[in-house]
Amino acid sequence: MQTLQEKASEWSGVSQNDAFAIDDTNLYEKLGHQTFINLSTNFYNRVYDDEEEWFRSIFANSKKEDAIQNQYEFFIQRMGGPPLFSQRRGHPALIGRHRPFPVTHQAAERWLHHMQEALDTTKDIDSDSKTKMMNFFRHTAFFLVAGDELKNPKQAIPCKHAA
Amino acid sequence: MQTLQEKASEWSGVSQNDAFAIDDTNLYEKLGHQTFINLSTNFYNRVYDDEEEWFRSIFANSKKEDAIQNQYEFFIQRMGGPPLFSQRRGHPALIGRHRPFPVTHQAAERWLHHMQEALDTTKDIDSDSKTKMMNFFRHTAFFLVAGDELKNPKQAIPCKHAA
Numbered sequence: 393m394q395t396l397q398e399k400a401s402e403w404s405g406v407s408q409n410d411a412f413a414i415d416d417t418n419l420y421e422k423l424g425h426q427t428f429i430n431l432s433t434n435f436y437n438r439v440y441d442d443e444e445e446w447f448r449s450i451f452a453n454s455k456k457e458d459a460i461q462n463q464y465e466f467f468i469q470r471m472g473g474p475p476l477f478s479q480r481r482g483h484p485a486l487i488g489r490h491r492p493f494p495v496t497h498q499a500a501e502r503w504l505h506h507m508q509e510a511l512d513t514t515k516d517i518d519s520d521s522k523t524k525m526m527n528f529f530r531h532t533a534f535f536l537v538a539g540d541e542l543k544n545p546k547q548a549i550p551c552k553h554a555a
Numbered sequence: 556m557q558t559l560q561e562k563a564s565e566w567s568g569v570s571q572n573d574a575f576a577i578d579d580t581n582l583y584e585k586l587g588h589q590t591f592i593n594l595s596t597n598f599y600n601r602v603y604d605d606e607e608e609w610f611r612s613i614f615a616n617s618k619k620e621d622a623i624q625n626q627y628e629f630f631i632q633r634m635g636g637p638p639l640f641s642q643r644r645g646h647p648a649l650i651g652r653h654r655p656f657p658v659t660h661q662a663a664e665r666w667l668h669h670m671q672e673a674l675d676t677t678k679d680i681d682s683d684s685k686t687k688m689m690n691f692f693r694h695t696a697f698f699l700v701a702g703d704e705l706k707n708p709k710q711a712i713p714c715k716h717a718a
């Protein structure tokens with residue numbers, strides 16, 4: 393049986409090593425606190441304005457300000473900064489916290505499309521950091537697709553709801 | 556609706572602040588690499604020898620050596636050391652990775668019983684570090700109980716399997 397990280401590598405085309413090259417440098421110290429806030433704001437502005445209604449609707453029950461803060465606090469914590477996310481919300485628990493959402497291959501690609509544009513239009517992100525972050529995001533997005541599929545194991549006995 | 560971290564705090568009796576006081580000092584640098592290996596080895600020796608068959612059986616499909624390595628690599632990464640866990644297995648994704656296991660209140664208490672004994676009998680763990688780690692473990696154990704309950708939401712429509 394393929395592990396989560398094997399599926400993530402196969403589907404994303406990003407090796408485990410490249411995905412976690414974010415740990416080779418302290419990206420938080422390199423880019424600075426405000427850059428992470430700017431990146432997440434830029435990203436969610438795109439998401440909440442997405443012309444693709446199926447994707448925009450995934451976020452319909454979340455406030456944009458909360459989505460932005462949750463994201464940049466996680467990025468800051470994971471990329472060498474203070475543990476802001478855990479202090480406020482506990483473990484990242486990425487698969488568990490994405491359980492309410494339909495994390496499909498198509499949704500992963502749409503998320504990554506907006507993130508690439510956000511990275512390209514946020515100032516003060518050098519190209520080496522951009523490559524590292526995009527590899528991390530791409531691998532993580534498909535790690536979550538793999539995690540989402542655990543919800544509906546193909547081996548499950550089909551079940552009929554009583555009328 | 557209570558959040559995961561609110562449930563974790565209520566059930567564990569450990570505040571969010573106390574749980575993440577592990578981030579106030581670099582426990583990896585303070586205790587050293589080998590101490591984490593010793594702690595996890597001590598812990599799983601107890602678990603795999605548990606006289607309580609219901610608890611021991613939760614681990615029946617995992618090799619002890621793998622359980623030990625997965626645990627100390629996660630602890631090392633989370634407590635200020637190199638990101639060994641992610642390099643090998645990807646995101647910790649604690650709730651997702653515990654999905655196959657019955658993480659009940661009773662199982663959390665049994666896990667914590669063995670961990671307290673392991674902490675008390677592993678050399679070179681000073682009492683301040685022990686308190687911080689135990690608060691983190693206690694909060695995390697009940698965070699996972701809260702995550703486990705997401706699997707069986709009470710609102711779910713009951714379902715009958717076809718004969």
